[in-house]
Amino acid sequence: MGALAALACSKMNLSPIRYPGGKGKLAAKIAGIIDASTVRNGVYIEPFAGGAGAALSLLFSGKVQTIVINDVDKAVASFWKSILNETERFVQKIHATAVTIDEWRNQKAVYQNQVDRCSFELGFAFFFLNRTNRSGILTGGPIGGFEQKGDWKLDCRFNKDRLIEQIVEIAKRKKQIRVYNQDIFDFIERYLPRYQDNGFIYFDPPYFNKAGRLYKNSFNEEQHRKLHDAIVCLNAPWIVSYDNVPNICRIYSDVASEPLSINYCAAKKGTGSEIMFYCPELARLYLKTRKQSPS
């Protein structure tokens, strides 16, 4: 087992992307849910993938054979496509790029002037800004401010050797990773059916509250409801996580659930209260048995 594969078994995040509300820390829990399901050596699908921290952990640890990651954000999808399909170019670009405020402005301009298609340049700009912006939030400012007078400097989250190692290890598993850049409803209708046999789906949609501040794409209440209606019709085992708020609990009132506490650090450190919803099969195979014998 390589060094990073060993790390996958620990709580370390394998994703080169910092993500507000990133779910790398949930990998061990999701592995337990997969064990309780009928899926073996299966396909793990994250239709709202973002930093894909949990997906990578499950792949590196051998819990699943293949991961399918989808995100509607062109910048996010560009990053994943570029590191898999143009690995060497991406690595060289990291080596060659100075982590300075001037470069931050260049990459910000690439990001802001993006056209409606995926590209290597957009993927790199997303990566650069994600690693150099406060809390990884793309609309936020640079770590340390434009004057760079604070204790934390722009490059404090840009350990080139470490990031290159992560990217190379991910790219080695390229044949086991599929990337899509689809709106969720197109993804569910057109692509998900390909993977439903022996597939396990984890939906991590934009939060109900404050998602607009964290991600480029957020949902209104009607879209959250529409998503619920699409999810409950699926045939493969699925779980969904959300911020634990009354509106979401109302929308998912017909589905088994369990509160979830995760430490995360979007904008400021704190403990966010989240909730996990389970399809009927997993409610029976995982949730009920756990409630009888708490671990």
Ligand SMILES: C[S@@+](CC[C@H](N)C(=O)[O-])C[C@H]1O[C@@H](n2cnc3c(N)ncnc32)[C@H](O)[C@@H]1O
């Ligand atoms: C809560 S984040 C997912 C975080 C991810 N699970 C992780 O661990 O990093 C939600 C993601 O959904 C994406 N998203 C928002 N609206 C979407 C849509 N309509 N279709 C697909 N993805 C969407 C956002 O771009 C964002 O990356």
